[in-house]
Amino acid sequence: MIVAVAIGAVALASVLVAAGSNPSSISGPVDTSHLPDKGPAPALAAKGWINAAPLTASDLTGKVVLYDFWTYSCINCVRTFPYVRAWYDRYRSDGLVVVGVHSPEFDFEKVHANVVAAVKRLGVTWPVALDDDMTIWNAFNNQYWPADYVADRSGHIRYTHFGEGDYGNTENVLRSLLGVAAGSPRADRNVKAETTSGQNVNPETYLDVAHGQLGARPGIHVYPAAGTLAPPNVALEGAWTGANENVTSAAVGATIVLAMHAQSVNLVLASATGKPIEVVVALDGKPIPVKSRGASLHVDASGQTVVTVTAPDMYRLVLAPGVQDHQLTVVAAQAGVEAYDFTFG
Numbered sequence: 001m002i003v004a005v006a007i008g009a010v011a012l013a014s015v016l017v018a019a020g021s022n023p024s025s026i027s028g029p030v031d032t033s034h035l036p037d038k039g040p041a042p043a044l045a046a047k048g049w050i051n052a053a054p055l056t057a058s059d060l061t062g063k064v065v066l067y068d069f070w071t072y073s074c075i076n077c078v079r080t081f082p083y084v085r086a087w088y089d090r091y092r093s094d095g096l097v098v099v100g101v102h103s104p105e106f107d108f109e110k111v112h113a114n115v116v117a118a119v120k121r122l123g124v125t126w127p128v129a130l131d132d133d134m135t136i137w138n139a140f141n142n143q144y145w146p147a148d149y150v151a152d153r154s155g156h157i158r159y160t161h162f163g164e165g166d167y168g169n170t171e172n173v174l175r176s177l178l179g180v181a182a183g184s185p186r187a188d189r190n191v192k193a194e195t196t197s198g199q200n201v202n203p204e205t206y207l208d209v210a211h212g213q214l215g216a217r218p219g220i221h222v223y224p225a226a227g228t229l230a231p232p233n234v235a236l237e238g239a240w241t242g243a244n245e246n247v248t249s250a251a252v253g254a255t256i257v258l259a260m261h262a263q264s265v266n267l268v269l270a271s272a273t274g275k276p277i278e279v280v281v282a283l284d285g286k287p288i289p290v291k292s293r294g295a296s297l298h299v300d301a302s303g304q305t306v307v308t309v310t311a312p313d314m315y316r317l318v319l320a321p322g323v324q325d326h327q328l329t330v331v332a333a334q335a336g337v338e339a340y341d342f343t344f345g
Contacts (some may be wrong), residue, residue, distance in 0.1 A: 030264075035176075072114075074314070087171060101129050194208065202261055236256060238250075247338075252335065255331045256327055257327065259327055260322075260327075265344055269339070272311030281305050288318060
């Protein structure tokens with residue numbers, strides 16, 4: 001239990017670092033002719049594989065390997081995929097192997113069927129090692145989602161990068177280790193990817209008892225009206241059940257109130273019943289305008305902006321034209337809505 005709590009604390013710090021900085025603006029060019037040798041890459045002791053048979057050390061011998069640590073409900077990870085996909089497609093024939101190491105943050109991300117569905121939905125076509133108990137994570141001494149480790153053809157780690165950004169440096173390292181000619185086409189030429197706003201926004205906010213950011217209490221409690229909040233505060237209203245990883249609506253109308261200062265807002269949600277369940281999302285008490293509507297929203301017959309929670313996943317609630325201040329409410333249409341974590345951009 002102590003190990004689990006320690007990992008959770010590290011995970012929180014890790015995602016905050018990735019979400020709260022813009023690595024591409026603070027890192028200088030990498031000298032690919034003098035890459036440090038950080039020792040051999042650990043073996044891949046995976047609990048299962050997706051998109052490939054188990055990869056052994058002999059399978060990776062003579063290859064340049066990009067180990068990409070991710071977990072499927074992490075927005076920072078998802079935003080890197082257009083680049084990872086471009087590298088994989090462009091340089092496979094030159095000897096690049098990409099291994100997506102799926103190290104879960106939440107218990108539902110340990111369910112292989114959930115990861116398989118996410119891999120398909122997110123367009124992850126490269127091999128994925130299922131790291132349910134964080135064995136590979138710990139072997140690499142990793143602390144971040146997302147994180148990239150690049151090994152040369154002898155199997156030694158020569159480059160690491162944590163968080164989003166620095167895509168040009170990472171591709172330059174790959175090209176150098178692969179021996180790709182300097183004048184040949186780059187993978188990143190036509191990549192279009194979602195990025196952070198680059199401004200200070202709400203920090204990642206866990207909706208559970210363990211992290212203590214929300215003030216949720218274990219068991220069922222009825223919380224009073226929150227009133228008007230100032231960013232980045234968040235509060236519960238109505239009946240909620242608090243647990244280590246999430247809070248669960250215990251009655252119709254249970255509400256999460258968030259004072260947002262952000263361009264994008266995402267929320268990890270699940271259904272305790274395993275059946276589709278709806279939440280109503282509003283900005284300042286009104287349906288979210290079309291220009292600020294996240295991809296997971298639809299409009300119901302009464303004109304409300306709604307998310308239908310099916311699989312446990314990250315749902316995109318708001319994507320505004322720029323960083324804005326609003327009071328966002330998420331209202332459970334019935335008991336059984338599990339809410340885990342807000343992330344922002």
